[in-house]
Amino acid sequence: MITDLLAAIASEQIDLIDLTAPLTEKTPVLALPEPFKNSQPFRLELISRYDEDGPAWYWNNIHAGEHTGTHVDAPNHWVTGKDGLDVSQVPLRSLIAPAVVLDVTDRVAENPDFLLEIADVEEWQRTNGPVPEGGWLLYRTGWGSRSKNSADFLNAGSTPGISPECARWLADSGLVGLGVETVGTDAGQAATLDPAFPCHHHLQGAGKLGLTQLQNLDRLPATGIALAVLPLPIVGGSGSPARVIAMVDR
Amino acid sequence: MITDLLAAIASEQIDLIDLTAPLTEKTPVLALPEPFKNSQPFRLELISRYDEDGPAWYWNNIHAGEHTGTHVDAPNHWVTGKDGLDVSQVPLRSLIAPAVVLDVTDRVAENPDFLLEIADVEEWQRTNGPVPEGGWLLYRTGWGSRSKNSADFLNAGSTPGISPECARWLADSGLVGLGVETVGTDAGQAATLDPAFPCHHHLQGAGKLGLTQLQNLDRLPATGIALAVLPLPIVGGSGSPARVIAMVDR
Ligand SMILES: Nc1ccccc1C(=O)C(=O)O
Ligand SMILES: Nc1ccccc1C(=O)C(=O)O
Numbered sequence: 001m002i003t004d005l006l007a008a009i010a011s012e013q014i015d016l017i018d019l020t021a022p023l024t025e026k027t028p029v030l031a032l033p034e035p036f037k038n039s040q041p042f043r044l045e046l047i048s049r050y051d052e053d054g055p056a057w058y059w060n061n062i063h064a065g066e067h068t069g070t071h072v073d074a075p076n077h078w079v080t081g082k083d084g085l086d087v088s089q090v091p092l093r094s095l096i097a098p099a100v101v102l103d104v105t106d107r108v109a110e111n112p113d114f115l116l117e118i119a120d121v122e123e124w125q126r127t128n129g130p131v132p133e134g135g136w137l138l139y140r141t142g143w144g145s146r147s148k149n150s151a152d153f154l155n156a157g158s159t160p161g162i163s164p165e166c167a168r169w170l171a172d173s174g175l176v177g178l179g180v181e182t183v184g185t186d187a188g189q190a191a192t193l194d195p196a197f198p199c200h201h202h203l204q205g206a207g208k209l210g211l212t213q214l215q216n217l218d219r220l221p222a223t224g225i226a227l228a229v230l231p232l233p234i235v236g237g238s239g240s241p242a243r244v245i246a247m248v249d250r
Numbered sequence: 251m252i253t254d255l256l257a258a259i260a261s262e263q264i265d266l267i268d269l270t271a272p273l274t275e276k277t278p279v280l281a282l283p284e285p286f287k288n289s290q291p292f293r294l295e296l297i298s299r300y301d302e303d304g305p306a307w308y309w310n311n312i313h314a315g316e317h318t319g320t321h322v323d324a325p326n327h328w329v330t331g332k333d334g335l336d337v338s339q340v341p342l343r344s345l346i347a348p349a350v351v352l353d354v355t356d357r358v359a360e361n362p363d364f365l366l367e368i369a370d371v372e373e374w375q376r377t378n379g380p381v382p383e384g385g386w387l388l389y390r391t392g393w394g395s396r397s398k399n400s401a402d403f404l405n406a407g408s409t410p411g412i413s414p415e416c417a418r419w420l421a422d423s424g425l426v427g428l429g430v431e432t433v434g435t436d437a438g439q440a441a442t443l444d445p446a447f448p449c450h451h452h453l454q455g456a457g458k459l460g461l462t463q464l465q466n467l468d469r470l471p472a473t474g475i476a477l478a479v480l481p482l483p484i485v486g487g488s489g490s491p492a493r494v495i496a497m498v499d500r
Contacts, residue, residue: 002476002499008251009476010384016342023338026484031402036302040311044487047315053287056329056447059489064312065297065492069482079306088273090264094497096478098256115275197306226252226259228346230480230493232319235274237294238308243493244482245342247373249252 004078012250019214019227019244020070022145026214027069028150030183031183033191039065040099066239072177072208072231073185073200077238080205087240094176094209098135099227099246100128101220105142108160110170113189115163121170127220133174136227140217144181154183161187164198171202177209177229179244181217185210211244220246260421262500269311269429269464269477269494270320277319278400278463280433283441289315313381316489321425322481323450323460325436327488330455337490338483344426344459346418349477349496350378352469355392358410363439364391365413369421378472383424386477393431397465404433411437414448421452427459427479431467435460459492470496 009013021027027042045061048054066087067073075084102124108114116139121131131137141160146152159182162170170178178185178199185199195201203210211229226247231240258264258344271277277292298304315324316337325334352374366389371381381387391410392454396402409432412420420428428435428449435449441486445451461479476497481490 001254001264002474002497003499004251005255005476009343009346014251016346018342020483021486022485032304035302037297043306044316044484047287047289050329050332051260052285054282057327057347057450058329058332059327060484060488060489062312062314062316062484064314066294066310066312077307077309079300079308090285092268093259095493096259096266096495096497108377139316146398200307205253208383224252226255228478228480230478230495232482232491233268233272234271234294234310234312235272237273238310239357241312241482243345243482245346245478245480247252247255247346 015248015250017216017219017246017248019216019246021213021215023069026150028147028153028183029065029068039068042068048207057132061105064241066237070244071239072229072242073204073239075204075207078200078204080201080231081207084207087231087237088235090209093134095229097176097227098132099138099225100132100223101138101140101217105140108141112155112158112160116126116166117163118166118169121166131175132135132178136177136179136245137170137175138217141181144215144217147213155188157188159188160177160197161190164193164195167202171206171208173212175208177202177211179187179211179214181214182212184212190210214244221248224248255478257422263498264384266324266497267466267469267496267498269466269496271463271465274321276382276400278397278403278433279315279318279334281404289318293319316487319491320463320490320494321489323489324487325454325457328450328454330451331457334457337481337487338485340459343384345479347426347477348382349388349475350382350473351388351390351467352391358391360411362408362436363407363467364410365437366416367413368416368419371416381423383427384426386427386429387425387431388464388467391431394465394467405438407438409438412449413441414443414445417448417452421456421458425458427461428453429461429464431464432462434462471498474498
């Protein structure tokens, strides 16, 4: 199997698609209201650049947040998953796993506060089959096209998400996680929903993963995706920036 | 192909093996002598933990180095590769690629300053075939077993590596990179070799990648490995901590 896989990659019968947002000082970061504390922005700090501090080498220190850029939310990120896994403990078969794409770009274009409902997932399943046992649902909203500009991307708290009922449905499913294009798995208005932050509440509570700030979902088919979601193994961490690569048949 | 791959992973016909060292405040970090500047150690800084700063959530800021723990060295890390790719620009087909393992554990057990020679690679090739075009050479020294203890791991600068001639041979080969178990791709004594830091000098100069602080190489066969080496896409970065997963037929 491995020999065939390597041959298919080398001969470009398999496409590799990068779903990760580039990390820069401009990477949009969640801004919670007072009195909550927020993550530091992403920043590099020069150590040396072919200079007296390191004549032959260039390198930087990194300052970031566990929940910055394209990142994984581990179960212990939320109080409902407090005794669940940290990001270093997530099984590898959750990190290299099947994925499917549910596309609501048209509806989000009309309403940035759009919330996905159970009926939308059921309709998707009638065409595409069940969401994958042990796999990921990638929620395509078109929001990734705004990620170059932090103000557009955060949109004053008006960003699409998932209804509380649908979040609970996803948490009860066989999925390992939910991937989104927005700054977090929850809608911009999620603090006002019941429960507040329903995706975090239900998904992390069920031991499932979140995955955010994805790009290039428009380059994926609805099904037939092998997804590599590789966070750093931060011991005790609540999440981690992750590199996310999709493999699809050409 | 993708359907077969997913079925083989789910049914455990494919083993997934984590080659990444866990990230903690104890993760060993390179210590260059004065007057050179060094990387900060890995450290988490609490933002909130189900408390007044975030009642339902736990998260941290991350302080780290681009070259901390299991990490990728990009071509622009070294002055010889100054105009080469940064870590965000590395092609995906270098990051999901074949790998082979060359094992010198026995010789390193006798001599921690052991340097690999061209003749050793040639001998390996007589048994195992050529090193993979577009793939990785993983250099197994047994050093990973010391990584729990920083003093043992750094060993006062006495750690195995590659001779200057062999580093040049690898840089002239079809490999995309060299992976090692030690703190850097170069030997502890590499500052005294000619050229200094020959792996960095030759490999980055040839546009190739380094990959360090690997673990669990003892669980891999010599050939037939698909390797996912996923660094964060740090724009302008000289490298990045990376998650590294090997896929092998069971
Ligand atoms: N919604 C949140 C509320 C508090 C903390 C983090 C979040 C996230 O979205 C996140 O996980 O990125
Ligand atoms: N040898 C070095 C000298 C200077 C800077 C970094 C290194 C590394 O090994 C590295 O890339 O981790």
